[in-house]
Amino acid sequence: MSDLYRIDSHKLMYHPDRVAKWQENYDNWEKAKKIYPIYVEISPVGFCNHRCKFCALDFMEYKNIRLDFEKLKACLTDMAKNGVKSVMFAGEGEPALYKELSEILDHCKNIGIDTSLTTNIVPFTDKTIEKFVRNCEWIKVSINGGTAENYAYMHDTTEDDFYRVLKNMKLAVSLKNKYNYLCTIGAQILLVTDNYQTVENLAKTVKDIGLDYLVIKPYSQHLSSHTDLYKDMDYSKYLYLEEQLKKYNSDNFSVIFRINTMAKMFEEKERYEKCGSVPYFWAYVMADGSVYGCSAFLGNEKFCYGNIHEQSFSEIWEGERREKSDAFVKNELNIKECRVNCRMDEINRYLWDLKNPIKHVNFI
Numbered sequence: 001m002s003d004l005y006r007i008d009s010h011k012l013m014y015h016p017d018r019v020a021k022w023q024e025n026y027d028n029w030e031k032a033k034k035i036y037p038i039y040v041e042i043s044p045v046g047f048c049n050h051r052c053k054f055c056a057l058d059f060m061e062y063k064n065i066r067l068d069f070e071k072l073k074a075c076l077t078d079m080a081k082n083g084v085k086s087v088m089f090a091g092e093g094e095p096a097l098y099k100e101l102s103e104i105l106d107h108c109k110n111i112g113i114d115t116s117l118t119t120n121i122v123p124f125t126d127k128t129i130e131k132f133v134r135n136c137e138w139i140k141v142s143i144n145g146g147t148a149e150n151y152a153y154m155h156d157t158t159e160d161d162f163y164r165v166l167k168n169m170k171l172a173v174s175l176k177n178k179y180n181y182l183c184t185i186g187a188q189i190l191l192v193t194d195n196y197q198t199v200e201n202l203a204k205t206v207k208d209i210g211l212d213y214l215v216i217k218p219y220s221q222h223l224s225s226h227t228d229l230y231k232d233m234d235y236s237k238y239l240y241l242e243e244q245l246k247k248y249n250s251d252n253f254s255v256i257f258r259i260n261t262m263a264k265m266f267e268e269k270e271r272y273e274k275c276g277s278v279p280y281f282w283a284y285v286m287a288d289g290s291v292y293g294c295s296a297f298l299g300n301e302k303f304c305y306g307n308i309h310e311q312s313f314s315e316i317w318e319g320e321r322r323e324k325s326d327a328f329v330k331n332e333l334n335i336k337e338c339r340v341n342c343r344m345d346e347i348n349r350y351l352w353d354l355k356n357p358i359k360h361v362n363f364i
Contacts (some may be wrong), residue, residue, distance in 0.1 A: 002254045005138075005184070007215055008261055010346035012038075012281065018083075022280055023354060029326065033318045037283045041295065043091020044072065044098035046287035050120055051156040054190055054230055056222035060092040060298065065287045069100045071309050073107055073151060075285070076315040080111040082218040086137070090118035090288050090296075095122050096132075105135035118142060118188075122161050124168045133175050138184040140215070141169060146189070146198030146205065154195055166209065173210040189217040194231045196238055202247045203255055213254045216241065218262045220341045223296055235262040260343050271335070276346035276351030278329050279305070279322050291316050293325055295338040302328050 004011070012019060015038055025031035045065040076087070087108060096119050097118060098104070108115045117132060118137045124132065132139060147152030148159035155161065162184035172185055187206045199216060206214050221231040242257040249255055264271075280295035286298065289309040297303040303325055306316035316322070342348075 002249060003256050004254060005213070007213075007256050008258045010350060012350055018308075019119050019279070019351075019354070021293055022351070026355075027048060029323055032326070033323065034277055035280050036079070037084055037297075038281055038285045039086045039088070040079060040134075040285060041088045042067075042285045043093060043287045044095050044101060044104070045090060045091075045093040046207065047097060048093045048120075049097065049122055049157070049239075050094070050161075051144075052191060053156065054219055054227060054262050055142075056220075056225050057092045057221075057298070058226045059224045060115055060317035062093065063125070065286070065289060066098060068290060068309060071289065072104060075308045075313045076104070076108055076113060077111055080108075080113050082314055082317070084113060086114040086116070088116045088118060091284075094120055094123060095293070096121070096128070102128055102131040104136075105131065109135050110211055116140070116342050118315050119153070121168045121172075122157075122160075122164050124172075126171065128271070129168060129172050130175050130179075133143070133172050133181050133183045133185070134179070136183050138186065139172065140189075141165065141185075141187040141211075143206075144189050146200070146202030151199045166205070167209065169206070170208050177210070184212050186213040186215065187209075187211055188217055190219055190234075191216050191238060191241075192233060193210055194316070196241070198239060200244065200305060203245055207248050207253045211253065213256055214237075214248075214259045216245070216255065218258060218265065218341070220339055223337075223339055224299060228301065238262075264341055264345070265352075271345070272348050273346055275329055275333060275335055275338070276343070276355065277347045278303070279325050279349060282344065283317075293322070293329075294342070294344075 018038055019034050044067050045194060046060060047067040048062050061137055076321060089101065095117060096100060105115050114137045115135060116137050119141060121141045143165055144154040148162040152159045153164040164264045176183055188197065189202055191199065203214050217272065218235055219230040219233050221228060242259055245255040284295045285308060289307040291305045291308060292298055292303050294303050305322040305325065
C-alpha cells in the first residue's frame with residue numbers, strides 16, 4: 001500500500017547534515033552537545049478527556065498539570081534558533097485541551113518550526129479547528145474503533161464522542177478545501193483484538209469524509225504502562241487485513257497498513273547493539289516541563305536532562321545531565337530491555353548500519 005509520508009519507515013536520510021555531524025562528533029562531547037534534535041514531541045497538558053484501554057502513558061496518572069505559556073513560547077524560540085525543525089503536540093494528555101494551543105501554533109509558524117497534532121479531536125471547536133488546520137503541517141486523529149459502540153469501549157467514553165469526532169473531521173476537511181490549506185489530515189487506529197472487526201468500516205468512513213489517509217498501527221507494550229491487555233498480540237492473525245483494505249486506496253486516500261512494523265515483532269535476529277538516536281535526533285517535553293531524550297523512559301532520571309520551567313532549552317540540551325545520559329546510553333544501556341518498535345527503531349537501524357557498514361560499500 002502507498003505510504004507517501006514514510007510513516008512505516010523513517011525520514012532521517014533527508015537530514016544528511018545533521019547525520020554527518022553525529023558521525024563526525026560521536027565521541028567528542030564538546031561538539032556533540034551542539035547537535036540539537038530535528039524533531040521534538042511536546043505534551044502541553046497532563047490531563048485527558050479519554051481513558052483509552054491501551055494508553056501507554058496511563059502510568060503518568062493524567063495529572064492536572066500544564067506547561068507555562070510564556071515558558072513554552074521561550075522554549076520554542078530557543079529550539080528554533082538552535083535548529084529544531086518540527087514539533088508534534090501530543091503526549092501524556094490531550095493537547096487540544098491546552099487553551100493557548102492556537103497561539104502556540106501561531107508562534108511556531110512565525111519562528112519557522114513545523115507543527116503537527118496527534119489528537120482525539122473531541123475538544124476541537126469551530127473556532128480552533130480553522131487555526132489548527134491553517135497552521136499545522138499535519139493533524140492525525142486517534143480513532144480506535146470504527147463504530148460508535150466500539151469507539152466508546154476503546155476510548156472509555158460515550159458514543160456521542162464518536163459522532164463529535166466525525167463532525168470535527170468533516171469540518172477540518174471542509175476548511176482545508178475552502179481555504180486551500182496544505183495541512184494533511186489523517187487518522188490512526190491502534191489495531192488490537194477488541195477493534196479489528198471495525199477497521200474496514202473505519203476506512204470507508206474516513207475516506208468518505210475526505211481524509212488523506214488511515215494508519216493501521218500495531219500495539220507496543222510500554223515499559224511502565226499499568227495496562228497490559230494487549231501485550232501478547234499476535235499480528236500474524238491480522239495481516240489479511242492489508243489485502244482486504246487495498247480497495248479503499250485511491251489517488252486521494254491511502255490506507256497505510258504498518259506491515260513493516262508488525263513484521264519486526266516476529267524478528268529473531270538482533271536489531272542493533274546500541275541506540276544511536278538518543279540523545280541526539282529527538283526530544284520529549286513533558287507536561288511538567290521535564291525534557292527527556294526518550295519517551296520509553298519517562299520518569300527515569302537517567303533520561304531526564306532538566307526542566308524548561310527552570311532553564312532554557314539550550315542550557316538543558318547542552319548541560320551536564322544530558323552528557324551523563326549520553327555516556328549511559330553508549331556504555332550501559334541494554335537495548336534488549338527497550339520497548340519493542342520504539343519511535344526511533346527505524347532510525348536506530350539506519351544509524352547502526354552507518355556505524356557498522358557491510359563490505360563493499362563503495363560499489364554503489
